[in-house]
Amino acid sequence: MTILRRISTRLLLGVFVLWGAATLTFLALYVTPGDTALIILGGPDARPTAEAIAQVRQDYLLDEPFIVQYLHYFTQLLQGNLGESYRLRMPVTDAIGQQVGPTAVLAGTAAALALVLTVAIAVLTAQRTPWLRALVSGIEVVLAATPSFIIGFALLIVFSFTLRLVPVGGGDGLVPLILPAFTLALALVGSLSQVLRNELEDVLEQPFVLTARARGMRDLSVRVKHALRHAILPTITMSGFVLAALLGGSVIVETLFSRQGVGGLMLSSVYNKDLPVVLGIVLISAAVYVVVNLIVDILYTLVDPRVVTS
Amino acid sequence: MPVTRGRSTLGLALLMSATLLSGCASGSAAEKSSTGDPVDGGTLALSISTEPGCLDSHSISATQHQLLGRIIYDNLVTLDEDGNIAPYLAKSWDISEDGKTYTFTLEEGVTFSDGSPWNAEVLGQNFEHMRDPATKSPLAAAYIAPYVDGTVIDEYTFEAHLSYAYTPFLYNLAQSWLAMTSGKAITESPETLCQAPVGSGPFVVEDYKVGQSISYVKREGYNWGPDWLGYDGEAHLDGIEITVVPEAVIRYETLVSGQYDITENLPPQNAAAIEANDAFVYENLIRAGSPYALSFNLSRAPFDDIRVREAFVAAVDRDAVTDSVGFGTYTPKDNFLSSKTPYYDETTEGKLDYDPDQANDLLDEAGWTVKDSDGYRTKDGKRLTVVVPTVESATPSALLVQLQGEVKKVGIELKVDQYPQAQLTEIRYAGDYDGLAGVWHTNTPDVLFIRHHSSEITGERIGQNSSYLSDPELDELLQASRGATDGDEAREAYSKAQHRLLELVPGLPLYENPSQWAYAKNTVQGIVTDTSHPVPVFTSAWLDR
Numbered sequence: 001m002t003i004l005r006r007i008s009t010r011l012l013l014g015v016f017v018l019w020g021a022a023t024l025t026f027l028a029l030y031v032t033p034g035d036t037a038l039i040i041l042g043g044p045d046a047r048p049t050a051e052a053i054a055q056v057r058q059d060y061l062l063d064e065p066f067i068v069q070y071l072h073y074f075t076q077l078l079q080g081n082l083g084e085s086y087r088l089r090m091p092v093t094d095a096i097g098q099q100v101g102p103t104a105v106l107a108g109t110a111a112a113l114a115l116v117l118t119v120a121i122a123v124l125t126a127q128r129t130p131w132l133r134a135l136v137s138g139i140e141v142v143l144a145a146t147p148s149f150i151i152g153f154a155l156l157i158v159f160s161f162t163l164r165l166v167p168v169g170g171g172d173g174l175v176p177l178i179l180p181a182f183t184l185a186l187a188l189v190g191s192l193s194q195v196l197r198n199e200l201e202d203v204l205e206q207p208f209v210l211t212a213r214a215r216g217m218r219d220l221s222v223r224v225k226h227a228l229r230h231a232i233l234p235t236i237t238m239s240g241f242v243l244a245a246l247l248g249g250s251v252i253v254e255t256l257f258s259r260q261g262v263g264g265l266m267l268s269s270v271y272n273k274d275l276p277v278v279l280g281i282v283l284i285s286a287a288v289y290v291v292v293n294l295i296v297d298i299l300y301t302l303v304d305p306r307v308v309t310s
Numbered sequence: 311m312p313v314t315r316g317r318s319t320l321g322l323a324l325l326m327s328a329t330l331l332s333g334c335a336s337g338s339a340a341e342k343s344s345t346g347d348p349v350d351g352g353t354l355a356l357s358i359s360t361e362p363g364c365l366d367s368h369s370i371s372a373t374q375h376q377l378l379g380r381i382i383y384d385n386l387v388t389l390d391e392d393g394n395i396a397p398y399l400a401k402s403w404d405i406s407e408d409g410k411t412y413t414f415t416l417e418e419g420v421t422f423s424d425g426s427p428w429n430a431e432v433l434g435q436n437f438e439h440m441r442d443p444a445t446k447s448p449l450a451a452a453y454i455a456p457y458v459d460g461t462v463i464d465e466y467t468f469e470a471h472l473s474y475a476y477t478p479f480l481y482n483l484a485q486s487w488l489a490m491t492s493g494k495a496i497t498e499s500p501e502t503l504c505q506a507p508v509g510s511g512p513f514v515v516e517d518y519k520v521g522q523s524i525s526y527v528k529r530e531g532y533n534w535g536p537d538w539l540g541y542d543g544e545a546h547l548d549g550i551e552i553t554v555v556p557e558a559v560i561r562y563e564t565l566v567s568g569q570y571d572i573t574e575n576l577p578p579q580n581a582a583a584i585e586a587n588d589a590f591v592y593e594n595l596i597r598a599g600s601p602y603a604l605s606f607n608l609s610r611a612p613f614d615d616i617r618v619r620e621a622f623v624a625a626v627d628r629d630a631v632t633d634s635v636g637f638g639t640y641t642p643k644d645n646f647l648s649s650k651t652p653y654y655d656e657t658t659e660g661k662l663d664y665d666p667d668q669a670n671d672l673l674d675e676a677g678w679t680v681k682d683s684d685g686y687r688t689k690d691g692k693r694l695t696v697v698v699p700t701v702e703s704a705t706p707s708a709l710l711v712q713l714q715g716e717v718k719k720v721g722i723e724l725k726v727d728q729y730p731q732a733q734l735t736e737i738r739y740a741g742d743y744d745g746l747a748g749v750w751h752t753n754t755p756d757v758l759f760i761r762h763h764s765s766e767i768t769g770e771r772i773g774q775n776s777s778y779l780s781d782p783e784l785d786e787l788l789q790a791s792r793g794a795t796d797g798d799e800a801r802e803a804y805s806k807a808q809h810r811l812l813e814l815v816p817g818l819p820l821y822e823n824p825s826q827w828a829y830a831k832n833t834v835q836g837i838v839t840d841t842s843h844p845v846p847v848f849t850s851a852w853l854d855r
Binding site for chain 1: 363364369370371441443444445446447448449451452453455501504505519520521523524553554555556557560563564567569666729730731732733734736737738739750760770771772773774
């Protein structure tokens with residue numbers, strides 16, 4: 001009962017988050033300078049006729065006051081219609097649908113990589129000699145602070161341009177996925193493994209760890225079987241951060257590696273003030289965010305049943 | 311039409327280091343030079359810097375459509391190797407004495423990829439589609455602006471009526487943005503033309519992933535290509551696979567590594583390396599139209615004063631700037647019409663020279679005599695400042711930074727303001743700038759009208775006269791050029807207009823508008839360069855793997 005109530009409260013909150021995100025985006029793009037009609041008609045280097053400009057303004061209600069445009073959009077949205085892209089002249093759902101798969105694969109692979117690397121690094125380096133800890137922690141800070149396009153370019157220079165181990169960009173299949181996934185994952189590992197290691201070190205001080213050791217358990221088993229389960233909770237909490245980093249990072253990584261995906265679509269749509277597409281992506285991202293946070297919540301109660309009662 | 315500038319988010323230093331590294335790794339030249347007979351089959355892999363997001367010729371103005379359009383469409387007419395109008399989907403045509411009625415006799419037996427036929431009715435539907443406001447045309451509609459209506463005389467004869475004599479009409483109809491689309495598709499499903507275009511060209515779009523890739527398969531039975539191809543029949547290639555590769559250095563790397571056979575846009579910083587590499591063919595061609603220039607805004611100070619305009623031009627060492635910006639691959643330009651445009655007048659060369667002394671004299675004469683503490687000239691306490699807005703990017707435009715240094719030497723301050731594309735568009739049409747850098751490519755000298763006639767000043771409607779030049783004498787010359795029949799009459803009119811522009815100095819011409827591409831020499835055979843736009847055409851291309 002309590003869990004169900006929790007879930008329904010969170011879902012309601014989620015709807016509110018979606019509405020807020022869409023409204024803010026709508027407002028942001030509305031106040032962004034630049035005449036949408038002229039951008040649709042080719043930007044600064046085109047020769048649209050007066051009739052074409054009038055038609056665009058009429059079709060997309062561009063001459064209407066903000067409130068009319070806003071209400072029109074949300075009326076449509078409530079009917080499940082995300083509208084049509086100004087630039088691509090196709091339904092927003094189709095435009096995003098074309099791109100969702102590759103981004104999901106990239107983000108999923110990167111998340112899995114990040115998880116494996118984080119756990120491995122944290123487990124192996126917690127409570128080790130100070131110089132090793134300092135070295136690893138230093139690398140983590142650098143990774144976390146380096147923009148992903150620099151990480152990506154460094155990887156490209158080493159593995160593609162110089163060693164020629166992997167193709168530079170584009171293409172299907174697993175091999176072209178390696179560098180982009182690592183680029184996204186490394187930035188995450190930098191932040192996550194610090195959190196996990198600190199947690200792990202706290203846990204390793206606990207009496208039950210001493211008990212386990214006294215029973216003759218090997219060090220690695222203590223770390224993996226006993227300490228990790230306790231230490232991983234704060235890392236799970238960071239899933240929201242991870243998701244945001246994956247969605248944001250994909251914009252850069254997809255462009256750098258010439259990959260298909262939502263990131264590239266988002267970038268070109270913002271540049272072109274393609275409001276329906278930008279709103280569509282924001283809504284879908286926000287929905288994913290809400291759902292993931294909900295799942296984290298439920299997971300939390302499974303890992304640590306005390307959460308529900310407290 | 312625009313040159314889409316790369317919006318690189320990457321540091322220049324990284325690009326440079328990548329380029330240096332790649333220098334050692336490149337070059338696996340096979341020594342074989344193929345002279346064999348064409349081989350059928352295979353898929354050509356091409357990398358492209360960006361794609362328009364829509365493949366309907368009439369709905370876009372993107373540079374890349376010059377190349378993309380040729381793959382799936384045919385045009386009513388074309389230019390031959392010498393730049394004269396030649397038959398394509400029209401076998402012949404007749405122009406009335408007053409230049410206002412065009413009677414086209416069309417090719418028979420041509421079909422579109424949806425199976426529908428090409429005929430006079432379809433030609434009329436195409437004209438209507440170009441100018442239909444619902445098409446939201448950024449370019450094609452303006453190019454046929456004088457078109458009033460048309461009459462279908464019989465199945466293969468069409469009469470087009472213009473409101474005034476307009477010689478550029480046929481030239482424009484040879485450009486990619488005015489290609490012919492299936493009449494059936496135009497009437498039945500115009501809303502799908504962007505994503506599922508239907509042309510009569512040598513290839514058909516099989517799969518289109520917006521912003522990412524376009525896959526083509528050859529059109530079975532195609533045999534109505536233009537004569538200049540020197541080839542009749544369907545394509546040798548089974549298909550073409552185009553991938554969008556936005557980062558310049560990656561386009562170069564993937565060409566050298568063999569991941570792609572050809573790239574549409576080879577970055578100038580890699581030109582020397584690719585030229586030195588025997589395994590590749592490097593093309594550095596000049597687009598017709600307006601050269602790359604900094605337009606001066608004549609509607610306000612300080613460029614309303616001819617002496618300041620002349621001084622600005624004389625202050626810039628254009629050879630040095632061009633050489634540096636284009637890594638030695640750009641052609642410096644000192645007049646206002648591309649040398650590859652019909653009726654280009656060579657006697658306009660060598661008039662706008664680099665002469666800093668003269669620049670200083672002119673500025674003194676114009677009253678900008680006192681220098682402030684920063685070394686800039688002032689008049690009545692106001693600094694001689696020129697504001698140039700540009701698209702924002704991580705690295706400031708190398709060209710503008712160079713110009714800044716050049717004009718500072720004579721005491722002019724050049725301020726570069728960076729804006730997002732959307733905002734730049736608004737500033738551009740509001741005329742809120744002193745200078746604006748840009749090019750305009752078209753295959754006719756009518757570009758002079760588009761860029762410099764006073765009726766092309768943005769006001770009620772959008773125009774490309776970004777220098778706000780309004781000179782009655784030039785207007786008259788340009789109007790006369792438009793109406794002049796092809797031949798000596800047009801040559802003389804256009805020549806006068808080109809000379810008049812040198813007296814008015816509406817901008818600083820810098821370099822010819824380049825089209826730079828490269829492909830694997832031994833693998834790719836039979837590439838032909840288009841006659842309206844200097845881009846590769848693949849109808850007769852074949853692969854020797």
